[in-house]
Amino acid sequence: MxxxxxxxxxxxxxxxxxxxxxxxxxxxxxxxxxxxxxxxxxxxxxxxxxxxxxxxxxxxxxxxxxxxxxxxxxxxxxxxxxxxxxxxxxxxxxxxxxxxxxxxxxxxxxxxxxxxxxxxxxxxxxxxxxxxxxxxxxxxxxxxxxxxxxxxxxxxxxxxxxxxxxxxxxxxxxxxxxxxxxxxxxxxxxxxxxxxxxxxxxxxxxxxxxxxxxxxxxxxxxxxxxxxxFTHPSGGETHxxxxxxxxxxxxxxxxTPVFEPFVIPLFLEKLSSSLHSAKIDSLQYLRACSVKYGSERIAKYAKAIWSSLKDTINTYLGEPDLSFSLAPIDGIDFPKNEVVIEALSLLQELIVQNSSQLISLIIDDEDVNFIINNISSYENYNTISVQEKKKLHAIGRILYLTAKTSIPSCNAVFQSLLSRMMDNLGFSASNTDGLQNGGNFASQSVNFGFLYLCIELLAGCRELVTLSEEKHGTYCTILHSFSAVLFNAFGSVLAVSDDRCPPDLDIYIGVKGLLILAMFHLDVFPIPKSTFENILKKFMSIIIEDFDKTVLWNATLKALFHIGSFVQNFSESEKAMSYRSFVVDKIMELLSLDDIALPFSLKVEALSDIGMTGMKNMLTILQGLEGAIFANLSEVYVHKSLQSIETAVQLLECYSCKLLPWIHEHGGAEKFVVQFAVEIWSQAGNCMDFSSPFEEKGLLDAMMTAMKVSVGCCSVESQNVIIQKAYSILLSHTNFQLNDVERSPLTLGKYDISPRDEGILLLFTSVIIALRAKTHVPNIRGLLHLFIITLRGLVPVAQALGSIVNKLISKSNDTEKSGEFTLEEALDIIFNTKIQFSSTNMFRRCNGSNGNEMVLTDFCLGMANDRLLQTSAICGLSWIGKGLLLRGHEKIKDITMIFTECLVSDRKSSLPLIEGSHENTEEQKWDPLARKCAADAFHVLMSDAEVCLNRKFHATIRPLYKQRFFSSMMPIFQHLISRSDSSLSRSLLLRAFAHVISDTPLIVILNEAKKLIPILLDCLSMLTEDIQDKDILYGLLLVLSGMLTEKNGQEAVIENAHIIISGLIKLVDYPHKTLVRETAIQCLVALSELPHVRIYPLRSQVLRAIPKCLDDTKRSVRNEAVKCRQAWAAIASSRSLQL
Amino acid sequence: MVSGLINANPVIYEKKQRQQRSTQSLPTDEYAVEPIDQLEIFDHIRDIKDPEHPYSLEELKVITEEAVEVDDQNSYVRVTFTPTVEHCSMATIIGLCLRVKLLRSLPSRYKVDIRVAPGSHATEAAVNKQLNDKERVAAALENPNLVEMVDECLAPSFD
Structure with a gap:
């Protein structure tokens, strides 16, 4: 119920x-x-x-x-x-x-x-x-x-x-x-x-x-x-x-085919409509219908369809892109047009369906014949009339499509059209033999139109060969018999003589033609091997001789690269052999020849491009390169030839910038890289027999970069090999007594390092910088001592120290057992070893046991009273600090304390951290330059380094380390800045603060915006004083503009609007950097969006300041000023705008 | 006043391509001076909206780049504009817009001269006189209705 x-x-x-x-x-x-x-x-x-x-x-x-x-x-x-x-x-x-x-x-x-x-x-x-x-x-x-x-x-x-x-x-x-x-x-x-x-x-x-x-x-x-x-915009209610x-x-x-008598005429009619979508739809529908209705029913319309297709293609085909910027391998590159694409695919469908009829339509077409018959008059691209040029392009596309669609269609066009063109130009098939045997085209008898159509035909044919299963046909025979003629024709366009330099388009056509000829698969054999080799020879001769024709030279090199990669990828062994002997070997030969005119930089460019065609070629090239580098290096050492220095630098740069990245990406050549690195070390060792080999700074830099990148690419095992070799050279060929260094007290300035030792040491640091964490470094204790005493003035040594502390394993039970060197031991050495120093203006301390012995951190605090020692120590400490900061080690706190101590140290009571510093702060004179160096150490800590301690060189990087450092440092800075009483230490603190804040991700800063904005504005005004600070200033200004535009920052901005605006107004006429002025004005525009109550009182202040920016020297600043003025004037009614 | 539009069917022309200045690509010299030139002035005024149509003065070919003369050394600008029809009563409004826009965009050292193209307007002399009379311009800008109208026309040129 x-x-x-x-x-x-x-x-x-x-x-x-x-x-x-x-x-x-x-x-x-x-x-x-x-x-x-x-x-x-x-x-x-x-x-x-x-x-x-x-x-x-x-x-x-x-x-x-x-x-x-x-x-x-x-x-x-x-x-x-x-x-x-x-x-x-x-x-x-x-x-x-x-x-x-x-x-x-x-x-x-x-x-x-x-x-x-x-x-x-x-x-x-x-x-x-x-x-x-x-x-x-x-x-x-x-x-x-x-x-x-x-x-x-x-x-x-x-x-x-x-x-x-x-x-x-x-x-x-x-x-x-x-x-x-x-x-x-x-x-x-x-x-x-x-x-x-x-x-x-x-x-x-x-x-x-x-x-x-x-x-x-x-x-x-x-x-x-x-x-x-759709008359109404799509979307809305209907889906x-x-x-x-x-x-x-x-x-x-x-x-159903029963619609055919009505439908096809409709489409043909709409095809000529001016509505874009009508055209595209008609073409698509026609294609669908011709597939469904069958060839018989379509046959009677074929003629009508063909003629309207021809017109459509003629109208809509754009200007071809005859440039080398992107070299498409197939045919000529046309701008993509939907109508043309649809039209061509309809044509292709029709050819597939009704081959014989369509082909006869195409071959007997009056436009096609007109072009073919007049082909001899199109000598030069620029002399062809616009109408005929269009026709030529359209016919070219149609022929390309016909050739690539099917074997019979390809046969037909080759048989009738190519032969006819040849006849028109006076090369009938019968006398080609004569031409083949050394007959050469006089350059005037070759013309643009002919070559243009040839390229389209050949490209189509090549695509057909690539795609279809069955490969042989009459076209093969024809192509075979004409190949020599074609080669000569394309080649002759490229002929350069003193009185004739071919225009760019002819060069394009010539190089492209040869490229397509060379890229036919050999198994079809339409192009005989001899022709292929002739093409390579031709290209190589251009590479060697015509280097002053930049366009031609670049195009040729690109073509050679394409051929090389093609030959490698399709493993055509026979062609690959020819390529190796005619191109790769030849290029290698070039390297050793001094007497040819080809500039060396171009040689190197050609070398690297050819090398990048495949691993096998790369190995050959690398071997040659290695030989050349070492030959040049020994030239440098023996004969001090300046020429060789330049050559070696170029080769090394090519190796580290182009070839190594390629090898790294493709893998497989590590053995070579290791061998190369070891070989450089042997060279470096040998060269010590001669005096001061590294006098050329550029060469040493190039070697260091090459070494660094090579080591960075290697696996742990390979790195072990390299470091062993490097260490043995360091041990045996320099005056550093690595094994004793531990026992004898460390002495700064004890070694007056010879340039040779310094060179080897720097090369060694570049190995250390690029090592992986797992790689075993021999005698690390000795190395640490060595690095500490050589810190003086050598930044790479500091970077190597940073790299070591960044990658060493931390203390744990396992490490104690295995006896491996740990991070803690390293830090102990760095921070607690007493260092002797002998300085000219020796300052004797009375309260130490030994007058001139102190630890590294004391140097930073300037106790040696030697500016160079102090700045070197600070620089070293900053890189060590960076290494620790990246891995998130807490020792970084102590290091930053030392830096801040340097910054504030003109205060009487210093921080309690460093013992023994209390007594003498008063009597010491603090060097402002060294203190500025301490402020800049924060830049080293926070910025992303290119040269070391990054992912490429396998640094241990803890996520969010910047954020952590920022939040630990900010309270300290705030405290110190508010308490600092001397203007110098205040400006130094602000400087350090600016470094930290401009490298911190914006999102963290936003949370603290309220407290930071006043300090940030102080920084801005402090930094305007020195012209050298313009980049820091700009970085900081970007932080401020980030705060202004982010939602989170705005609350803080509103509170501080008045001080921000007066700060920015000081920057709108900063003379040394346009971007600063521009950004400052943009910030002012952003500020005008704040609530009116807050900013209205400031309006007249801004409006007084901006007009002078309207007369700025830079246009971009003036434009921003116009916007800014309008934005602020619009806050109230525009009537009060001062005119 | 006339009711209805003065020129109901103006001819619309295509906007000119905004070319990138070649100098911007090489920011080499911080201290090099980029003088105010014809294109810069034209950029200021090209987007001003016609008082009676939703098209810019550029689209209506009321102003062209060639119609701007500028002499940065002597701080002088002359803009010659061509009203779409001879008896256009909007000519003074257009002129006023041009003047206000340039006053707001150029440094105060500039003298701005606004003129109707010779032969393009029935009362050419009167319009020219009106547009270049300081007192009358100032008086016009005291009129809230006029100012509102001018601001509306200028709005798109500040984007």
């Missing part, structure tokens, strides 16, 4: 027009659930609904029927027996006549028709009955949009699931459908309508049958829709896109 009540309530809630839609859906769902869970039978529901289904009140009746229909939709997966279905069909079918309840009837029928056979489906006769009733009672176009959509969905379902049953309705059905879809306008309904037409074509496939008699009618209905064009609709219409049109 309860259930019946519940049901009644649900029904009532659905039927009642007063209830809200969500309730209605909820009650529907619960009824559906009741039936699905068998708590309610369908019969019971129908009985319950009885009075609603038969009510005379139309509203109640329609709701009732809709309820039943919707429930049926919801139980689509529940089994129903055939009788139930039959009676339901009967009911709903009848209801179609009841126009007020038609929605329910449609939904119900649709739900029944869509049932799958496993859950009980509608039988054929019932389906037919539904269709009949539908055709009899419904006037689709008089219904609303949603009902129409239901109608179309019903037809689609009927045609889809019960094609046989409804097909027997024949004329009635087709007629009814025509009536239903006529003048439909809604996109969603149209999608269905087009589908219905496609289905009709499927169920009446007979081309002379029923559909044929209706073809004209259906076409008339569909025709107005073409081309699909149908123009492209989807267009595709569906295309399927409808192409569904």
């Amino acid at each position: 309860a259930e019946t009540n519940q049901l009644a309530r649900h029904i009532e809630s659905y039927v009642a027009s007063s209830s809200i839609p969500t309730h209605q859906v909820a009650s529907l769902d619960s009824i559906g659930l009741l039936i699905k869970t068998n708590a309610l039978t369908l019969e019971a529901l129908v009985i319950g609904l009885d009075m609603y289904l038969t009510s005379t009140d139309a509203v109640i009746r329609s709701r009732g029927i809709l309820l039943l229909a919707e429930v049926l939709t919801r139980i689509h997966s529940k089994y129903l027996n055939s009788e139930t279905i039959h009676s339901l069909v009967g009911f709903f079918k009848e209801r179609m006549a009841d126009w007020q309840a038609v929605r329910g009837a449609l939904v119900g029928c649709l739900a029944l028709i869509r049932r799958k056979s496993v859950v009980g489906m509608v039988i054929g006769s019932d389906a037919k009955a539904i269709a009949q009733s539908f055709l009899l009672h419904l006037q689709v176009q008089s219904l609303g949009q949603y009902d129409r959509k239901l109608c179309f969905e019903l037809i689609v379902s009927l045609l889809e699931h019960h094609a046989d049953a409804v097909a027997s309705l024949e004329e009635d059905l087709v007629y009814g459908i025509c009536e239903a879809i006529d003048t439909e306008k809604d996109p969603e309904c149209l999608m269905l309508a087009f589908h219905i037409v496609e289905f009709l074509a499927h169920i009446y496939p007979d081309p002379s049958g029923l559909l044929a008699s209706f073809a004209k009618d259906i076409f008339d209905i569909l025709e107005p829709y073409f081309p699909i064009h 149908v896109q123009r492209d989807d609709l267009s595709r569906t219409l295309m399927h409808a049109f192409s569904s």
Whole structure:
């Protein structure tokens, strides 16, 4: 009883027009659930609904029927027996006549028709009955949009699931459908309508049958829709896109050949329309239709289609891109145009379908013949008239396409056109033999038009060979017989003489032609091997001789590169052999020849480009390069030849900048890299027999870079090999007593390092910098001592120290057992070893045990009273600090304390950290330069270094280290800056602060913005004082502008608006950097967006300052000033703007 | 006043391509002076909206780059504009817009001269006189309605 009540309530809630839609859906769902869970039978529901289904009140009746229909939709997966279905069909079918309840009837029928056979489906006769009733009672176009959509969905379902049953309705059905879809306008309904037409074509496939008699009618209905064009912008309510609709219409049109007499003329007509989409659609539809209708039906239109295609291509093909910037390997590069692409693919389809007819059309075409016959008059690209140039391009494209489409089409064009062109130019096939044997083109007899068409033909043919399975054809023979002629023709364009330098376009054509000829696969053998070799020879001679024609030379090198990579990639062994002997070996030869005129930088460029064609060539090149480098190095050492120094530097640069990155990317040549590095070390060792080999700074730098990059590329094992070698050289060939260094007290300035020792040491540091963490470094203790005492003035040594502390393993149980050298030991050496020093102006301390012995950090604090020692120590400490900072070691705190101590140390009470410094701060004179150096140490700590301690050189980098450092340093700086009483230490602190803040990610700074802005503004005004600080100033200004534009920063900005604005106004006429002025003004613009209350009082201040920027020397500043002035003037009414 | 538009169907021309200045690519010398030139002035005024159509003065060819004369040394600018129709009563408004825009964009050392192209307007002399009379310009800018109109026309040129 309860259930019946519940049901009644649900029904009532659905039927009642007063209830809200969500309730209605909820009650529907619960009824559906009741039936699905068998708590309610369908019969019971129908009985319950009885009075609603038969009510005379139309509203109640329609709701009732809709309820039943919707429930049926919801139980689509529940089994129903055939009788139930039959009676339901009967009911709903009848209801179609009841126009007020038609929605329910449609939904119900649709739900029944869509049932799958496993859950009980509608039988054929019932389906037919539904269709009949539908055709009899419904006037689709008089219904609303949603009902129409239901109608179309019903037809689609009927045609889809019960094609046989409804097909027997024949004329009635087709007629009814025509009536239903006529003048439909809604996109969603149209999608269905087009589908219905496609289905009709499927169920009446007979081309002379029923559909044929209706073809004209259906076409008339569909025709107005073409081309699909949305007057309203897409999106909105409908989800149908123009492209989807267009595709569906295309399927409808192409569904049956009976449309052909109407459709093709329509497309041909629309092809000449000026509407862009009409053109593209016509071409696409034509292609779809020609595939579906078959070649016979299309044949009669072929001529018309061909001529309009030709016109279309002619009109829409742009100017070809005849430049070498990007060298496409296939054919000439044209700007992409949708119409042209569609037109060409239609043409290709037609050629595939109806080869002989299309080819004869193309070959006999008057335009094609016109071009071919006049080919001899197109001598020079610039002399061809615009019209004919267009024609030439279009014909070229068409020939390219024809050649690449199929073997027969390729044969045909080669047979008729190429031969004819040859004849027109006076080379008939019979006398080519004569030409082959040494006959050479006089350059005037070759002309642009001919070569242009040849390139298109050859490119097409090459593509055909690459793509198709079967490769042989008449074209091979023709190509074979003409290959020598073609080679000579292309080659002669490139001939350079004193009185003739070919224009760029001719060079393009010539190089391109030879390139395509060279890139034919050898297994087809249309191009004999001798021709291939001749091409390589030709190119090489250009490389060697014509280096002063930049365009030609570059193009040639690029072509050689393409050929090389092609030959390698397709493993054409025979060609690869030729390439190696004619190009690679030749290039190697060049390297050793001094007497040729080719400039050395170009030699190196050619060398690296050829090397990058493949690993095998690369190895050869590397070997040659190595030989050349060492030959030059020994030249340098023995004869001190300046020429050789330059050469060696160039070669080393090429090795480290071009070849090593390539090797690293492609892998596989590590053995060579190791060998090279070891060899450099041997050289470095040998050269010590001669005096001061490293006097040329450039050479040492180049060697260090090459060494660093090489070591960086290597694996741990290889690095071990290199470091061992390097260490042995360091040990045996220098005066450093590495083994004793530990025992004897460290003495700064003890060694007056000879330039040779210094060179070897620096080379050694570049190895250390690039090592991986796992690589074993021999005698690390000794090295540390050595580095510390040689710190003086040598930045790479400091970087090496930083690198070591960055990569050493930290103390743990394992390391104690294994006895490996740990980070803690290293730090102990660095910070606690006493160093002796002997300085000219020796300052004797009275309270130490030994007057001139102190630890590294004391040097930083200037206790040696020697500026050079102090700055060197600070520099060393900053790189050590960077190493520690990157790995997140806490010792960094002590180091920064030392730096801050340097910064503030004119205060009487210094920080308690460094013991012993209290007593003498008063009496010491602090060197401002050294203190500035300490401030700049923060820049070293925070910035990303290019030369060391980065990912490339395997540094240990802890995530977010900058953020951590920033948040630990900020309170200290704030505290110190607020307490600093002398102007010098304050400015130094601000400087250090500026370094830290400008390298910190903006997001962290934003959180602290409120506190930082006043200090930041102090920094800005402090930095304007010295012209050398302009880059720091700009960096800092960018931080400020970041704060202004970010949402998070704005609150802090609002509070400090007045001081920010007066700070920025001081910067708008900063004379030394345009970007500073520009950014300052941009910041002011950003500030004008703040709440009016806050900034209105400042308005007159800004408006007074800006006009002088209108007269700035730089245009960009003036433009910003105009915007800024307007933005601030607009805050109030513009009337008060001072004119 | 006339009701309806003075020129209901003006001819619209294409905007000229905004070329990148070649000098911007080489920021070599911090202290080199880039003088105010024809293109810079034209850039200031090209986007001013026509008072009665939603098109810029450039699109209507009321002003062209060639119609700007500038002498940076002597701080002098002359802009010659061509109203779309001879009897255009908007000519004075357009002239006023040009003047206001240049006053706001150029350094104060400049003297700005605004003229109607010879033969392009029925009351050429009167318009020229009105536009270059300081007192009358100042008076015009006291009129809130006029200022509102001018500001509306200038708005797009500040983007």
